[in-house]
Amino acid sequence: MKSLFWDVIPAKDIKDTLWDELDDTKIKINLDKFEEKFNNVKKEVKKTVVEKKKPDKKEKKTFLEPDRTRMMSIVLNKIRIDTLELSDAIEQYDLKILTQDVCSLLLPILPNEAEIKEVSNFQGDIMEELAPCDQFVLIISGIAAFRERIKAIIFQYNYLSDYMIIIEEINRVFKVFKFMKEDKNLKRLLEIILALGNYMNGGSFRGGAFGFTLASLTKLADTKSSGITFIDYIIKFIYEQIKEPGVLSILKDLKEFDKLQYQSIVESSKQMENRWKDVLALKKALAENKDVLLDEDKSEKFMSSFYTDAEGKIKEIKESVEKIDKDYEDLAKFYGENPEKFTMVQFVDTFRKFTKDLSEAHTKYLEKAKKKKK
Numbered sequence: 001m002k003s004l005f006w007d008v009i010p011a012k013d014i015k016d017t018l019w020d021e022l023d024d025t026k027i028k029i030n031l032d033k034f035e036e037k038f039n040n041v042k043k044e045v046k047k048t049v050v051e052k053k054k055p056d057k058k059e060k061k062t063f064l065e066p067d068r069t070r071m072m073s074i075v076l077n078k079i080r081i082d083t084l085e086l087s088d089a090i091e092q093y094d095l096k097i098l099t100q101d102v103c104s105l106l107l108p109i110l111p112n113e114a115e116i117k118e119v120s121n122f123q124g125d126i127m128e129e130l131a132p133c134d135q136f137v138l139i140i141s142g143i144a145a146f147r148e149r150i151k152a153i154i155f156q157y158n159y160l161s162d163y164m165i166i167i168e169e170i171n172r173v174f175k176v177f178k179f180m181k182e183d184k185n186l187k188r189l190l191e192i193i194l195a196l197g198n199y200m201n202g203g204s205f206r207g208g209a210f211g212f213t214l215a216s217l218t219k220l221a222d223t224k225s226s227g228i229t230f231i232d233y234i235i236k237f238i239y240e241q242i243k244e245p246g247v248l249s250i251l252k253d254l255k256e257f258d259k260l261q262y263q264s265i266v267e268s269s270k271q272m273e274n275r276w277k278d279v280l281a282l283k284k285a286l287a288e289n290k291d292v293l294l295d296e297d298k299s300e301k302f303m304s305s306f307y308t309d310a311e312g313k314i315k316e317i318k319e320s321v322e323k324i325d326k327d328y329e330d331l332a333k334f335y336g337e338n339p340e341k342f343t344m345v346q347f348v349d350t351f352r353k354f355t356k357d358l359s360e361a362h363t364k365y366l367e368k369a370k371k372k373k374k
Contacts (some may be wrong), residue, residue, distance in 0.1 A: 059128060060134075061124070062131035063118040063122065063367065068168075071109055079102050081097060081104070083139050084139065085300070086136075087140060091145050091296065091297050093298050095153070103157070107154065116138075124279075127137075130170075131346070144285065144286070144293060145290060148282035149299075151278035151281075154275075155275045155276065155310070159275075162268070163317065165268070169268075173262065173324050174323075176257065177331055179253050179256070183247055193212075197209065210275060214337060218350055219358075221361070229361070230312055237250070237364045239365065239369075251355065251358060252341065257351040257352045257355055265321065266321065269321050272314065278311065283307075286300075332347065
């Protein structure tokens with residue numbers, strides 16, 4: 001057999017290299033054909049296959065539960081950032097490494113107190129003898145307020161967009177409140193409904209009313225007489241008797257009720273306030289660990305980049321939500337309602353249904369009028 005002149009890597013230098021992962025004994029070779037091509041003698045007395053012995057690989061120590069190890073491994077393999085590099089990035093708030101996606105992936109795998117306590121029992125060479133996920137736990141836990149840092153970074157990424165969404169919804173509520181108090185066409189429509197209702201009720205105890213509850217608006221489409229609903233008659237009356245179709249221009253404004261997300265505003269503002277508490281927790285933790293922070297720690301610089309602005313926006317949202325509640329109380333009372341019994345949610349739902357019924361009756365009337373004209 002001819003020889004292949006190559007330089008062989010000593011077995012002691014194989015560990016943790018590409019060659020440590022390879023096993024050439026798995027390759028099936030047709031030795032007869034191979035020897036026909038590369039044999040330098042006509043006949044070989046004996047064929048031998050030398051079995052390659054791989055250097056022993058020492059199993060690394062782990063203290064973590066299998067499920068947590070699996071979860072950490074998946075995330076660490078996905079983000080592909082060396083743990084020491086990750087540790088430096090967290091201390092220095094390196095947002096080129098700690099992107100929004102990376103932080104969101106990291107948060108669920110950050111070590112808890114029990115895991116830190118278990119892994120801290122390890123005695124030996126961390127990098128050589130400890131499993132990768134355990135290394136992650138031990139190294140990351142050495143950073144003061146590591147969890148609060150990641151949460152604060154996530155908050156910093158999101159607070160501006162969250163603020164804009166919430167404020168937009170809040171402003172829509174105030175716009176509707178203004179419309180409900182000041183719009184002349186709405187007042188005229190309610191005046192028409194009151195007049196027709198009193199006429200319908202005649203001399204009964206329901207007649208001669210000076211006003212009606214807002215919940216009554218949801219019943220107009222269900223009140224029928226001679227094959228026509230009361231809300232259908234209102235549209236007909238506006239067009240054919242008093243000839244004030246301009247009153248129905250309020251349908252456009254009333255459709256704003258479909259966009260109102262009062263519950264969402266309340267929940268979103270609470271969530272944002274809770275995330276702000278994570279930032280406050282970081283501020284407190286940094287103050288408590290001031291003496292042990294490294295010189296290269298950039299916590300102060302990071303916090304100063306957004307803290308004052310975010311604090312102002314959190315305060316604005318909180319005050320705006322409180323103002324919604326206060327303004328709704330005034331509005332409910334303006335319509336003769338008890339705000340404790342007729343809540344903001346009921347108010348929105350009532351006008352959503354009323355708008356839908358009124359819009360359907362209006363469309364039906366216009367279609368009928370069009371057919372009649374033809």
